[in-house]
Amino acid sequence: MAFTRLSAIVVLALGASQIANAAITKRVTCASGHVTANAACCALFPMVDILQDQLFDGAECGEEAHSALRISFHDAIGFSLHGGKGGGADGSILAFNSTELQFHANGGIDDIVASQFPVFQQLDLSAGDFIHLAAAVGVANCPGAPRLKFMFGRPPPKAAAPDLTVPEPTDSVTKILERFADAGFSPQEAVALLSSHTIAAADVVDVTIPGTPFDSTAGTFDTQVFLEVLLKGTAFPGNGSQAGEVLSPLAGEMRLQSDFAISQDPRTACFWQAMVNDQNRMVTEFKDAMAKLQVLGQNTRKLVDCSDVVPVPQPFAGPIKFPASFSNKDLQLACKNVRFPNIATVAGPAPTVAPVPGS
Ligand code: HEM
Ligand SMILES: *[C@@H]1O[C@H](CO)[C@@H](O)[C@H](O)[C@H]1NC(C)=O
Numbered sequence: 001m002a003f004t005r006l007s008a009i010v011v012l013a014l015g016a017s018q019i020a021n022a023a024i025t026k027r028v029t030c031a032s033g034h035v036t037a038n039a040a041c042c043a044l045f046p047m048v049d050i051l052q053d054q055l056f057d058g059a060e061c062g063e064e065a066h067s068a069l070r071i072s073f074h075d076a077i078g079f080s081l082h083g084g085k086g087g088g089a090d091g092s093i094l095a096f097n098s099t100e101l102q103f104h105a106n107g108g109i110d111d112i113v114a115s116q117f118p119v120f121q122q123l124d125l126s127a128g129d130f131i132h133l134a135a136a137v138g139v140a141n142c143p144g145a146p147r148l149k150f151m152f153g154r155p156p157p158k159a160a161a162p163d164l165t166v167p168e169p170t171d172s173v174t175k176i177l178e179r180f181a182d183a184g185f186s187p188q189e190a191v192a193l194l195s196s197h198t199i200a201a202a203d204v205v206d207v208t209i210p211g212t213p214f215d216s217t218a219g220t221f222d223t224q225v226f227l228e229v230l231l232k233g234t235a236f237p238g239n240g241s242q243a244g245e246v247l248s249p250l251a252g253e254m255r256l257q258s259d260f261a262i263s264q265d266p267r268t269a270c271f272w273q274a275m276v277n278d279q280n281r282m283v284t285e286f287k288d289a290m291a292k293l294q295v296l297g298q299n300t301r302k303l304v305d306c307s308d309v310v311p312v313p314q315p316f317a318g319p320i321k322f323p324a325s326f327s328n329k330d331l332q333l334a335c336k337n338v339r340f341p342n343i344a345t346v347a348g349p350a351p352t353v354a355p356v357p358g359s
């Protein structure tokens with residue numbers, strides 16, 4: 001079987017100058033017709049189709065795509081540069097779900113584990129490759145997102161990560177930045193990773209309002225979350241004040257305490273503010289930080305770069321706007337030395353943000 005598959009593969013070497021180069025750039029046409037840099041990646045294209053059909057409701061940027069990104073973070077961050085924690089981006093959260101789902105910070109992750117498990121069982125992938133491929137494919141379904149890298153070949157996870165590696169929204173900025181630093185991320189990279197909250201909603205912060213988004217455009221990978229977290233809060237979206245949330249500016253929206261604190265802290269406020277309406281900065285920094293996150297704890301020399309199996313996301317037209325009725329007067333800006341961009345306001349009365357369906 002391996003033979004027939006190989007015979008169906010056509011290897012096209014590129015220019016002669018590139019052949020002379022030690023790192024030969026190859027183009028392989030798979031039996032399926034897809035083109036990739038490495039024949040080992042051919043097996044992934046049909047798996048991407050299965051993920052799109054069975055997990056992402058036909059390539060949607062919905063609840064499962066959002067949760068696939070969140071679980072990739074909770075998996076990978078179980079790692080320390082100094083040892084003594086978990087195996088990082090190894091899929092332990094899926095393979096050792098009965099342990100890791102007990103951790104308080106993994107509240108709400110049970111839903112995506114339940115959706116992913118039957119699909120995982122169908123595919124010939126390690127748990128780590130499954131979790132991190134699903135995240136890259138899910139993110140690609142969101143207009144405006146970067147095309148994340150995908151490195152292929154993680155070995156099966158050895159053990160569950162220990163508890164208390166995943167930041168909580170009730171943690172101080174110092175505690176959050178210390179945890180990120182312990183895993184190898186600077187404050188700027190931590191802010192870049194929080195771009196994820198542009199396609200995010202909460203199910204368990206306030207259990208009375210599942211699917212409550214963090215910005216008014218949870219189906220688009222835009223910089224709207226960086227703007228809306230900076231708007232003065234006026235009300236709680238659900239059953240009063242819950243641990244981990246602060247007053248939110250919009251009806252139907254949740255503002256996490258940690259996002260707000262990071263937007264105001266002198267160590268991170270300017271990184272946060274600089275993201276507002278700078279789509280290019282956000283996607284570039286997010287892509288780089290995710291590339292690092294998704295191979296934490298892995299021997300990258302043993303992985304194959306299969307990034308070209310990840311679908312190309314739709315662009316986001318932009319620019320972003322203040323939600324209706326909001327303007328500069330509503331901003332809480334802590335960074336004085338980054339000029340705030342000029343942003344127009346959507347016409348009409350203040351909106352009520354709809355929950356993310358399926359939560
Ligand atoms: C300071 C660090 C972070 C904290 C405290 C935090 C906290 C949270 C909380 C409390 C929720 C809502 C959970 C629920 O009630 O269902 C959430 C959702 C989410 N988080 Fe984070 N998070 C952090 C960083 C990240 C990072 C680095 C990523 C990815 C790179 C990420 C991706 C997401 C996504 C995509 C969701 C939405 C999931 C969904 O809508 O189903 N978060 N986060
Ligand atoms: C957790 O993993 C086990 C296999 O280790 C699997 O049988 C089970 O279905 C998983 N749990 C959930 C909630 O998916």
Ligand SMILES: *[C@@H]1O[C@H](CO)[C@@H](O)[C@H](O)[C@H]1NC(C)=O
Binds near residue numbers: 208239240
């Ligand atoms: C709403 O919050 C109150 C306390 O603030 C609590 O007693 C009540 O059970 C909550 N309602 C629901 C439906 O969770």
